[in-house]
Amino acid sequence: MALDKKEALKKFFGYDSFREHQAEIIDTVLADNDCFVLMPTGGGKSICFQIPAILRDGLTVVISPLIALMKDQVEALLGNGVSAAYLNSTLSSAEQDRIMWRAKTGDLKLLYIAPERLFSGNTFEFLKEWNVGLFAIDESHCISSWGHDFRPEYRQLSSLKIRFPQVPVIALTATADRVTRRDILKQLRIETAQTFLTSFDRPNLSLNVLPGRKRIQQIQDFISRRQNQAGIIYCLSRKSTETVAASLKKAGLKAEHYHAGLPAEQRSRVQEAFLRDDLQVIVATIAFGMGIDKSNVRWVIHYNLPSNVESFYQEIGRAGRDGLAADTVLFYSYMDIMTRQDMINNSDQSEEQKELLHAKLNRMKQYAETDICRRRVLLNYFNDAFDKDCGNCDVCKNPRSRFDATVIAQKALSGIARTDQKVAMGMLIDILRGSKNRNVLQHGYERLPTFGVGGELKGEEWTEYIGQLLNSGAMDIAYDEAHAFKLNAVSRQILKGERKVELVKFIPLNERKAKEEELAPREKPKKEVVRDALFDRLRTLRKQLADALGVPPYVVFSDATISEMAQKKPVSEMQMKSISGVGAEKFRRYGETFINEILDFARENFKPGTKAVAGMTFIETLTLYKSGATIQSIAEQRNLSTTTIISHLLRLKEEGNEIDLPSLIDKRAYDTIIAAAEEMQVRQNDPLKPLFELLNERFDYGQIRLALVIWGEKNGFS
Structure with a gap:
C-alpha cells in the first residue's frame, strides 16, 4: 500500500x-x-x-x-x-x-x-x-x-x-x-x-553583540564555558582565520582554520573532522560558503561584521539546527564598518551595485548598534512582523542604560578640532587621557588645551564612546587620510552647546562576562545530573557508531534526538520509535543498541535497595526482571510493594517489552481469581474492590489485575 x-x-x-x-x-x-x-x-x-x-x-x-x-x-x-x-x-x-x-x-x-x-x-x-x-x-x-x-x-x-x-x-x-x-x-x-x-524567527538562537576589543580573550572565555560544544567562528580574511585558530589551539582547544585558499584535500580533511566531532571549533572565512548540514552546532561567533543582514542571518542559522538552544555572538567596532566600506569602494562593482551594497551594510550596522530587541530588527528586515521583545537577546536581557554624555562628546570633538582634524582613534585617546608617549610628544600635542581633559576615563571607555559618537553621526572619518576624524555640522552644534548627546553607558568587560553567564550552560539541578550523564553516554555511543560507519555523528541521531532519549529513557521498540527523529530505518540500524546502552546505564547507576531517580523506576524494575529476579525479590530489592512491581511490569508489557505475564502468577491463584471474576462478570478495567472483597482479601490488587490482564489477552477483551 x-x-x-x-x-x-x-x-x-x-x-x-x-x-x-x-x-x-x-x-x-x-x-x-x-x-x-x-x-x-x-x-x-x-x-x-x-x-x-x-x-x-x-x-x-x-x-x-x-x-x-x-x-x-x-x-x-x-x-x-x-x-x-x-x-x-x-x-x-x-x-x-x-x-x-x-x-x-x-x-x-x-x-x-x-x-x-x-x-x-x-x-x-x-x-x-x-x-x-x-x-x-x-x-x-x-x-x-x-x-x-x-x-x-x-x-x-x-x-x-x-x-x-x-x-x-x-x-x-x-x-x-x-x-x-x-x-x-x-x-x-x-x-x-x-x-x-514561513516565519524567520528562530527562538532557540540567542542574539548577542559584543564590543570588538580583546576578541581572542573573549572568545576563549566564551568557549571555556561550553566544553565539548561544537561552534563556528566566521572571519573576514584568510589571515584572520589562521591567527584565531592558532590562538585557540595554543589555548588547548581542538580548532582548525578553513578558507578557500587551502588545498582542496586540506579543506576536506578539516571539514570532515568538524562534522565528525573530532574538532570542536572551525574558524572560516565569511566569504566561503561552507554549506554544512551539521545539526549540533551550539554556537556561532562573527569575529568581524558581515556585509549584509542576509549573510549574517544565514551564517547564524548554522547554529541550533536541531532546535535546541544555541548562542550567537557578533563582535562589532567602527573599524569593521571602515573595512567593509573600503572593500565596497575599491571593488569592480558598478556604481548602482555599490550603492546597494552600502545600503545593505548600513542595515547590518543598524542591527549591531540597536538599543531595541535585536530579533525585532532582524525579523523586520525580512518583512516578518515581530512586535514584541524576544527575551533572548542581549538587549532584552540587559536593557541599555543611557546618560547625558554631552561633556564627554565636547572633549572628544575639541581634541579633534585642536589637532586640525588629523588624528585617528589611538592618538585622540592618548591626547584626551594625557599620555606622554613618543608620538604625542613628537607632534607637541601635550601643549594642547585638551591634553589630559579626559583622564578620568579608561582607554577602553574612550574607545567605546568615540565609536558611539562616530556611529551616531556626531563626527566623520576620512578613510583616505589614515582614518582621521573630521568635524561636521552636528559636531559644531555639540561644541557650541546647541545639541545634547546621549550615549549608552560603558560596561566593563568583566561585568559583560558576568551578564553573559546567563547565556552559558548552567549547572543542572541535581535531579538532572543522571540525565546529563546518560546524554554523554549516548553521545559517546553515537560517535563510536558513526566512526565505524564513516559518517558524521548527527547522521546516526541528532543532539535533539539523543537529548530526548536521555530524558525519556526508551527501553522498548514502541518507546524508542516515539522519540522524535527515530524512524523505521533508524530503529532497525541503531534502536536495540541504544536501548541496551540505556539499560546498561541503569544497571551501573541504580543499586538495589536505593531510591530510583525520577523517570528510571521502570528501567530498574525491567533490569531486575531480565536478570531473572521474581516479583517478590524485585520488591524486596527495591523496597517497594509487589503491587507496584506488578504495575511496572504490566506497563512495560504494554509498551512492547517482552514480559512473560503467566510466569508471574501461581496457576492456582490465577484460576481462583478468574473463577470469581467470571462469577461477578468483572473485566480488567472495572473497579477491583468488589472482587478483592469477594476473594476475602486473599490476593492483593496487583495479583488480581495481573490475572485479569492475562485472562483478557487469552480471550481477546479488556
Missing part, C-alpha cells in the same frame, strides 16, 4: 508532525505545481522536496551550489533508507558514470547536482532519459543579482522551464528580501508559482 506524506515523514525521518507550511508545500509539489519556498535555515526546507521525491514516480533533481552540503544531505538520506546520490567534481569519472546509470535505470529517488555540472558535457541531454519528475533549486537566491550571493552560473537555470515545461519546479532559499524574491521567480520563469513564506 502506498504511503501518504505523514506516514513517509514518520517512516523515513522519524517525525510525527510537519512544521509550518511543510504539508501545504508538499501537496503543491505532488499536484505538479511550481512553488517558491522562503524558510529560515534549520526550518525544514529539505523535507519539502525530499518527501515528494519519495512519494512520486521519477527522479528528483536537486540543484545546489554547495558541494559539502550535497554530501551531507545524501549521507543523511541514505541513513534514513532513501536512495540518493550526488554528482560533482569530487567524484571520479567512473563514479559519475555509475551514478548517471543509476539515474537512468530509475534506481535513484534524488540526485544532487551543482549547476556547473548540470550544464557541462552532455548532462543536460541525459536529463531527458532520466524520467525527471521534479526540479528542486536550493539556495535559489544565487540566481538574483539583487541577492547577497549572486552566482552567474545560476542564470542558466532559466532554461529549465523552456526545455522541461511539464516538470514542476520548487525554488527554495533561507534569505531573500522582497526585491530578490520577485527576481527569483522572474529568472526561473515561474512568476505564477505559489509562494510560501
